[in-house]
Amino acid sequence: MSNFTRRGLIKSGATVGAGLAMPTLITSPVAAYTNAPTGGSVTLGFNVPQSGPYADEGADELRAYKLAVEHLNGGGDGGMMNTFSSKALKGNGILGKKVEYVTGDTQTKSDAARASAKSMIEKDGAVMITGGSSSGVAIAVQGLCQEAGVIFMAGLTHSNDTTGKDKKANGFRHFFNGYMSGAALAPVLEARYGNDRNAYHLTADYTWGWTQQESIQAATEAKGWNTVNNVLTPLATTDFSSYVAPVLNSGADVLVLNHYGGNMINSLTSAVQFGLRDKVINNKNFEIVVPLYSRLMARGAGENVKGIFGSTNWHWSLTDEGSKAFVKSFGEKYGFPPSQAAHTTYVQTILYADACERSGTFNPCGVAEALEGFKFDGMGNGATEYRAEDHQCFKDVLVVKGKENPTSEFDVLEVVEITPRAQVEYAPDHAMFAGGDLGKCNPGA
């Protein structure tokens, strides 16, 4: 140890430090990519909110994942694998390897979600991460997966940024986004409420709220609506009365609630309590719009959702073959219909598995190539395409309305219109999505 000098120590210390700071994880000299499966099985990482305010949605996502794994391994009735247009999957796992899974708890907190994703990649050898119920979390985990060299199949994330300015080559989103909600809703709102309307927006103060508000404002203003005000509300707000009260005297005749989950339930409840829906302003009935609906959440708002318009990615009452197969298989296993969160996560898992089969590898670059520009059908949303430029799925969007006379506790929303894909499509460099760079796929290792 004759060369053990102060300078040498600092140099090697710096090297080790840089090495530790590198996001590359378990590195193996032979594998060409992170966590290449070596045995007879392959591990997927399901990162869903198991605690925190979205735990119920997380639980539904997990149910869908378990169902997807069962179907991939040849169990159950096969669900949407039977209606899926691609027939690469054989029910013998993925590429002949049995599918196993590990789960993590995102807690709907970016740091917790990153930590659990990191642990699943490093400790459990997960070759793909999927799930989540918040755009903040999705963007954080997507960034981590890009660095680590694994594929991220986003769960429930609706912010334009996920496949906009924060898009990543290793990340893919099946769920729709704020822009699509605006493009689908605006014509329906115009048809029902006319084109001379004054809208007041209450918006959750984070990435999803901002981009959805921007999208809805642009889409409705294009139809002639005027935007009176947009008020950002802290995510932690529980009593929205002080934000709702000023709406009464603002001259607005429409209230747009860019809120999700508990925020949506509470702001909608406050708005109804304040009698907004009974008001007549500018000789027009006052209306409330909830651009992003979730059936699980709509239940929490009870009677208040009746007659209120919004949009959703998928609904169990759809009658296409794919939806019917999925509802049957999920309903028989669990005793109630699946939510849109369950649908999108199930589809994402099948799509990932199918891409592996078609490309013949788990290598993220091969999988990404197989997913890019992939066109498919039979998964409940009609003809769908994973656009190569931004890894966003393009498909029809559902405009829904709170049902006036529900026949069961699941029968909360009714589908008003299936907006065709062409109407919600946008250019990859659209102003609301510009500024990001997909970068190159990262196989890690």
Added chain:
Amino acid sequence: MIYKGFDGTMDAILLQILNGLDKGSAYALIALGLTLIFGTLGVVNFAHGALFMVGAFCAVTLQKVLTLSKISIDPTKTDFLGNPLKVKTPYVVEWFGEGTGNAIIDWNVPLAILVAIPIMLLVGYIMERGLIKHFYKRPHADQILVTFGLAIVIQELVKANYGANPIPTPAPDQFVGSYNVGALIGLDASYPYWRLIYFFFSISIIGAVFAFLRFTTFGMVVRAGMVDRETVGLLGINIDRRFTIMFGIAAAVAGLAGVMYTPINSPNYHMGMDFLVLSFVVVVVGGMGSLPGAVLAGFLLGILESFASMNEVKGFFEAIYLPSIDQIIIYLVAIIVLLTRPRGLMGKAGVMED
């Protein structure tokens, strides 16, 4: 004759005052209970928010019990899987007939008050005798840790049994809608019935607690014990027993605040935590150990919070580089109060200063 005073500005101000009083009602009720416990037992009870939540879930549970249903099969209809539809008829409707049965379900929240009082007294009693008793002689930090831990346990128990999503617990149909309070003074400002009820309900609870402490022998003994526990004990009075009862009463106050809050916001498992931090700020601003201080600070901070979320106010503070004033106003005021009056608005010397 209703006219638009100052372009509706007066209406807006009146509405925010009402909002503030309403928010303040919940803060004041929780802070009152916290102060009662701190003043009598000297314990900083971080599980107090959980008691508020447990109260709310008394209403949820009663709703579940009232809507327990007999399941019969209706072969003419089918469910989402195409199987014969299972029709649920609540037992209460079966027993009391359509009208009465549905009315009972509809009046669930007011009925829950009757259920919640004994339950909360019992919960408070068990909590004090079972756990908190063992921490009287321990430092405040230990008390905070154990009560905070207890709050998390209660919260997770509720989540495991009721799920994480909010559960709608509506007010009786008669109280749905709003009342034009502004019309009384020539303005136009409608305010929801149930929120008005909540305000008057909390005023009467606060009044009842104060009257109880002031005008009953029991209350007199408790007040004496709050000032000098040892001497009261030396007089041969079992002060510990009375303090245990006070803990039960404080729990009941928080529980009732929770029951009545359910129609305002659908309750979920972490509603207690949402209120807890704010309530502590309220207690500190009001002055540790001062009951009137807790009530005053509750209403004051409620009103400030409401005004801070007005667009005009937000805009003004944004212009002077203080964005999102609505999120920080309470803490900002707390800092200012503590800098100028370190004992809080109505705090007395010698409390938590040893």
